[in-house]
Amino acid sequence: MRETTVHAGAWWLWALALGTAATRTTNPLLLGLLLAVSGYVVVTCRSATPTARSYTAFLKLALAVLVIRLVFAVVLGSPIPGTHVLVSLPEVPLPDWAQGIRLGGRVTAEAVVFALYDGLKLATLLICVGAANALAAPTRLLKSLPGALYETGVAVVVALTFAPHLIADARRLRAARRLRGRPDRGVRGLLQVGLPVLEGALERSVALAAAMDARGYGRTAEVAPAVRRTTAALTLGGLLGVCAGTYGLLTAEGGTYGLPVLLAGLAAALAGLWLGGRRSPRTRYRPDAWNPRSCAVAGSGAVVAALLVLAAARDPEALHPGVVPLVAPALPLWPAAAVLLGLLPALTAPTRPARKEPS
């Protein structure tokens, strides 16, 4: 069963590619289609891990972002010129130094629609990240890190599992306040349990560190001094190269040497990482494999992103429906068909058999 699953990296590539596609357009019909595609794939392919349930949390977050964007457009006004006045809010007169800022005033349909398109774009991006999270837990992704970064990866995994513990602790301690006859609601209640919660977390961290130490975490293999020195030189030199290359790319006069230096730096840093991995004797238990399905999943996402970038360059009007004057958005046929390619994972990736949930 596990061999046929898709590599966690493939899911993240797919989802981030869909997110990239979403940033290329403000057409609500296309964005809606993207949402439907990612939602359908999540529903058919997600596993029974706890992170899979975080999808709804991302949906709520996206909705909140959309609402906040609209509220800002209504209350603070918008630079979009419009003629269709929906409602006129009382305007708060502001002093001269706050020129350019408006509170209240006319709310035009154009401004609201513009905010809606803009907010929807952001919401779609968020939901795509949520989809990646639901399809492949970030911890699975961390397992694919190179050996030299393994210890950092474990630190992140441990931190991720600690957050739920912290919340559970805070809840328990707030409940305990009630047992002492103190109100268990309100901000004060939360503040007073802060210290005990942190204390508990600290104690648990120490216990976990002891357990990890006793289980062999941080064992190192002997490496020749020459290898060690080469690793250090490669990593440091590589990072310097990356910095210099980026600087060169961003400044006007460094256009010629920027790219080669950046690439050389990257190569050196990667070689350093690979060599550094030899210090850790770790092996991996059942690593995710890049199988044809993973390629299909990652590929379908990449194709969607590439086609939408292309479409945005060729036919910007269709992907950015006009706001002034207000027109009904039309569904551009070819980009819509491209978005539908994102459904490929739902057809190829096997669904995991629904595990029996604990009663």
Add this chain to the structure above:
Amino acid sequence: MIRFEDVSVTYDGADRPTVRGVDFEVPEGELVLLVGESGVGKSTVLGAVGGLVPHFTGGTLRGRVTVAGRDTRTHKPRELADVVGTVGQDPLSHFVTDTVEDELAYGMESLGLAPDVMRRRVEETLDLLGLAGLRGRSIATLSGGQQQRVAIGSVLTPHPKVLVLDEPTSALDPAAAEEVLAVLQRLVHDLGTTVLMAEHRLERVVQYADRVVLLPAPGAAPLLGTPADVMAVSPVCPPVVDLGRLAGWSPLPLTVRDARRRAADLRERLDGREPVPTEAVPATPPPLPVPRQASRWRLRRQAVPEPGAEPAPVAEVRSLSVRRDGIQALLHVDLSLAPGETIALMGRNGAGKSTLLGSLVGLVEPSGGSVRVSGAVPHRTPPRELVRRVGLVPQEPRDLLYADTVAAECAAADQDAQAAPGTCRALVSELLPGVTDDTHPRDLSEGQRLALALAVVLAARPPLLLLDEPTRGLDYGAKARLVALLRELAAEGHAIVLATHDVELAAELAHRVVLLAEGEVIADGPTAEVVVSSPSFAPQVTKILAPQRWLTATQVREALA
């Protein structure tokens, strides 16, 4: 396999060694049990085997500890990871990953075993521990017994020669504890693993031990011997041994089976005698503090006890149902608590015991039915009013304690309870003689902390007292003190509810036992009737002397006196 040579450990800042003169050897393939009261240094001895003491905890270790020929002085815990597997008291703080299968593989990954070896061992371990059905499950969703088995499995996969366990069954219900012990038995018998473990619940484990190491007092040299020999002199012992000592059996029986075969004469001597009845003493409830601003309409409906009539129940639960996170935690539970009555609430982990206690103190809102505590509806009563009606000591007594010192804690408790200043401090002095005002609650032992939390709750003089798993982590001495204290409180008219897995505690204290399963009450009756008929909830003395109905060695002692 494990060799202690005149070991003493002194922690930083301590003025004398925690353990001294530890000098023994554990041969390969033995199961050795470490016993002693709380605070005698059991965890220190266990930690020294894996090298966590002193490499991780700090302090100074004198003498020498060798495991499979490796000196822990020169080997760090991580370098001993392939020969020693250590599982601490709380399995949850042991887990690094989030699913069962990954957790089993984690240790092997750190050691750098080949992928095909890892794969094989994970499968073998899943079968050995009966975890195959749980392989993909998230660890957080497992029950306590399952988590403990995963924790043991996670250190077993690198095939250590030595397994070190600190209180592996203390937090488990009797059935889950059997599960874990069966696994340990199998490891010792089939794989020749050497096991060193500490455990307070001797009645569960002593019969499996090949030898026992007794730490008689803090800093005293340990005693080593066969279980029967050591139990004869041990200050801590399970009821079967207590009964054996009482009856003068020699060698001491350690299992119920052995004791039953010897008990014919004792049964004869006891024939015709009856245990002193443990009926609830009808008592007047402690005067209920007059609620000052509680809703008046509720007061009107409160039953006023007529003089001479049965005392009104302290709490009444009618057809209570609770649904939480899509799970039916309680279903149509009826319960009535009279003043002076002690009830033991028993059942598996997750049977709804804590939920029932939670609804009695208003932490849990019922989704059906009603709960009344001294006439008030708990979840709608402001906490300030409620503390004078009902008090709960939670599973982790530390949750109740916020202050830096005992004195500050007591002052806060008096203020919370609107009691006269000094009320709580007086209770603490009574329960914990010798604890000074400036002690930090964290520096107290488990038992002392429980007593402090109890004093904090009792400052408000609630007529109903609830305790969730009070004996977890308590040694027999601390347990005996708790039992005496709770008896006194019951005699004063407090109604007491204990949610517990500890059948011996229930036998000692409870007038009534309520058994819960999947949120429903499946038995509710006098302790003797309920526990005698249940194989897993019957105390050892009952099993030995059946069909006579004796519950505790104390009862037998009194009857023979």
